[in-house]
Amino acid sequence: MTAVLDTPSSDTVDSPGADAAPEPRPASWPVRAGAFAIDVLLGVGVIATLAVLAFAAPTYGWLWWVYAGVAIVVMIAMLVNRVLLPTRTGWTVGRAVAGIRVTTAGGGDVGLVRLTLRELAHLLDTAAVCIGWLWPLWDSRKRTFADLLARTEVHRVGVRDEDVRDVRRRAAIVLLAGVLVSAAAVALGYFGSYRQELAVEQARAQLVDQGPRIVEQLLSYGVDSMDQDFAKALNLTTDNYRPQLVVQQAAVRKAGPNTNEYWAVSSAVLPESSKTEGTMLLALQGQRGIDPKNLKFLTATVRVDFHKIDGQWRVDNLTVLTKPQMNGAGQ
Template identity: 50%
Template sequence: MTVTVPEADVVADIEATELADPTSAGVTANWPARAGAFAVDVFFGAGVVLTALLVAWAAPLRGWLWWVAVVLAGVVFLAMALNRLLLPSITGWTLGRSLAGIVVVRRDGAPVGPWRLLLRDIAHLIDTAAVFLGWLWPLWDPRRRTFADLIVGTEVRRVEGERPRRRRLVGAVLVALAVLAGAATGAGYLAVYRPALADEQAREQLAVQGPQTVAQMLSYKLATADDDFTRARGLVTDGYRQTLVADQDRARKLRLADTEYWVTDSAVLTSTRDRGEMLIFMQGQRGEAPNLRLISATVQVRFERSGNGQWKVADFSVLARPTAGEPK
C-alpha cells in the first residue's frame, strides 16, 4: 500500500529543518560580509599587535616600555586567537561573524572544530602569498570560497535565523583596540621617538658649537689677554675652569705670543642630550711676522650642555702636541 504525504507537510518539514539549522539552506556569504567580519576579528587586532611590536623594536631591550609593548602584543594576539578558534567552538560565532551574520561550516554544513579553524587561518597565508588572489577568489568561485576554504574543505554561509546581538560588544572592543593602539603609539613617541629626536638635535648642535667653542677657548692676543682669558673661562664647565685658569697662568709666565686656532676637521664620537665627546683637528698660528709660525694639534674634548643650551668644555686632552712649522 502506498502512503501519500501531503505536499504541505513536506514543505513544513523542510522549513522546520531550516529553522533548526539556519545554514542548511547553503546560502553562501557574500564578499563584503566576509571582509567586514574579518576586519573585526583580525584586522583591527593585528593593527594593535603590529603597533606594539614596532614600539618594542624601537624601545631599549628589556626596558619597561619593551616589556609593556611585548605583553600588550601577546595579550591582544591571544584574544584574537580565542575569538577566532575557541569562541566558535563554544558559541558557534566570532564577534565579527555574529555581526555580519555568517558562519564557517564544513561542506556538508557540519560545525567546524578549533583545529580545522586553525588550519584554515594558516592556509590563509596561501591566499596572501598568491598576490592576495586567494582573498578575491570568492568573487567568482561558485561557492564563494577562498583558497583556504578549498584546502580545508570549508564554506562561509549566511545565517538567516537568530544570531547573537553583539553590536555593543563589538563597538566596545573596537574602541578598546583603538585606545590601545593610540596609547602604544603615544608611549612610543614620548619614550622613544622624542628622546631620539632630542639626541639627534643635540648631536647636530654639538657638531657646530663644539669646534667653535674650542677654537675660541684656545685663541688669544697679548694686547687683550685678560678679556680673552675671561671669555674663555665662560666657555668651560665649573669643573674644568680651574684647570683652564692654571693653563692661562702658565701661558702668562711663558710670555707666549698671540695665538690663533681654527678647526680643520672634527667628528662627534659620542653624544646624548647633555653630554658629548669630539675628536678635533686644529691648525693655527703663533707670534707675529717675521717670527710667525704655523701650528697644528689633535685634541679630544668632552662637552656638557648648560641650562641655556650652550655646549661647554668639560675636559680637554691633547692627542698630538702642537707642532710648529717654518717662519712665514
C-alpha cells in the same frame, strides 16, 4: 459496487521536506571579507603601527618593550577571537556583525581542533599568491583553500534583533579599543621617542654652533689678558677636565707671557651624541707670539668631549689627535 476512497484535502497533505530546515546558504565573498577585516585586519593594523614605532624606538629600551608587550597582547586577543570564542559562542566578533558562521559541510558545529587547523591552513591561502582567499569568488560553495582542507564552509545565519544590538555593541568596543591602542602608541612614540630624538637633534645643532667657539676660547689667551682668559677657560670645563687645564695653564705661565690664538676651520659632531653629552672632532689653525714680525703659525686636530651642565655645554675632556705643528715643524 464502487468503492470510494477519501482523498486527503490539500490542507492535510504535507509536501515533501515541508518540515525540513532550509538548506544553509554559503556566505558571499564580500560579506566574508568584511568579517575578516574586523577580526584580522584591524589587529594587523594595530600590530603594524606598533612595529613601526618600535623600530624607531631605542632597541630593547623601555619603550621598545612596551610596544612589544602590547603587540603580543593584541596577537593573543586575535587568536582567542578567531579560535576560542567560536567554540563557546559560535561567533567571532566580525562574523557576528556580518551574520555568518563557520560550520561543517552539513551545517554542524566546528570544534576547537578543526578551527585551529583551519586558521593554520589559511597560510596556504596566502602562500598561493593569495589565490586561496579569492577562491570563494568562483567556488560553488564559496570555500577558500583552508575550507577545502578543513572540510568547513561559511554560511549565512539569522541573528535575532537583540543579538544584533549586542553584537554591534561588542564590535564597536573592539573597533574603539583598536583605535585607542593605536592612538596611545603613536602618542607614546611622540613623547617617548620622537621628542627624545628631537632633543638630541637640537643638542647636536647647539654643539655644531657652540662647540668650536668654546674650544677656541678654551685654548686662546692674550699676553695682556692672560689671567682673565685663563679664568674664563676654567668656567668652560667640567670638574673632570678642570684639573688638567689648571696644570696646562701653570706650564704656560712658567714659560713666560705670550699670546696664543686658535680658531676652528673644520668640525664634526660624532653620531653617539645625546641630549647632554657629545663628542666633536676639530681641525684648528692658530698663531703664537707677541711680535707681529715673528709669529708662529699652528695647526692641530683635537677630539673634544662635551657635557651639558645647567643648560651650558662644557668641555669634559680634550685629546690631541695631531700635535700642533709650528711653521711645518713639530714643537
